[in-house]
């Protein structure tokens with residue numbers, strides 16, 4: 001550990017997880033999380049007001065838990081990083097308000113940072129400092145973005161993103177139409193392992209020749225979702241039993257085929273030799289398998305952190321905060337507002 005590095009407290013509240021972590025350099029001291037997912041499951045989606053209330057209730061206990069587990073006193077913290085966006089306005093406001101209060105109370109610098117870039121930065125805690133240039137594929141229930149990362153603290157370019165549903169969101173929607181519990185992603189993953197991925201040829205969105213210019217690195221999953229819905233409907237209409245495993249496997253194959261093909265093409269085009277995959281959807285076993293296979297074939301070094309760091313957490317924000325502080329970036333002004341649509345080129349405010 002580089003003990004001279006500043007101790008950064010990270011706070012994440014962009015969706016339903018209240019995350020608090022401490023990072024020094026690339027070393028994670030503690031990562032504490034409280035989730036309100038159980039409260040949302042019965043609604044089949046995240047209810048922002050419910051999430052905001054849960055963040056409010058969990059914030060101080062989660063900060064206390066993190067400090068207690070790391071045996072760190074608040075006075076030892078050198079800087080505070082907090083998710084400024086993108087995400088849900090109410091939840092983001094709770095996190096940034098808490099972070100601002102801490103920054104003022106402790107008289108320490110505050111950094112409002114980008115949640116999506118945090119999903120890539122967290123890998124530095126596991127696999128070490130990024131090489132000069134990496135490609136990052138961030139896939140979750142809320143985002144599907146392809147980022148060219150020249151410097152995770154200062155220079156990130158968004159090459160593409162989803163034009164409609166995120167990968168996890170598409171899995172959740174197909175899960176719903178197959179009658180699976182929310183969130184459907186992990187259930188489809190499990191069912192897909194027993195099905196035939198070549199049983200049904202579902203469409204690969206934005207892969208036609210005409211899309212190669214404008215949308216070479218963008219994704220679209222809503223047409224695929226509609227194709228699955230139609231296929232299942234016609235199966236039910238004709239009185240046949242829906243082969244759920246084959247539908248899940250063929251659907252999953254279509255999603256991960258497009259994600260990996262476009263990502264590898266971007267790595268080749270930009271001569272990038274390291275790919276980082278992050279976000280909750282990177283738990284998906286079809287994605288892991290195909291990404292490993294295609295990266296090996298293309299000679300690309302694949303870095304996917306363990307799943308506990310891929311879902312939303314405080315470690316990703318502390319990791320990005322730590323990189324930003326070490327890069328000498330100026331702190332955010334205390335009056336910054338949350339940005340639910342924060343551009344993926346903005347690392348910190």
Ligand code: KG4
Nearest residue numbers: 140141142168183185189280281283284311
């Ligand atoms: O990062 P995350 O925890 O929260 C968001 O920021 O969205 O990602 C959750 C998303 C959900 O859509 C969930 O269904 C999906 O990731 N997911 C999966 C798997 N595990 C989680 N999707 C497919 N296969 C999985 N194994």
Ligand code: ZN
Nearest residue numbers: 140142279312
């Ligand atoms: Zn996320």
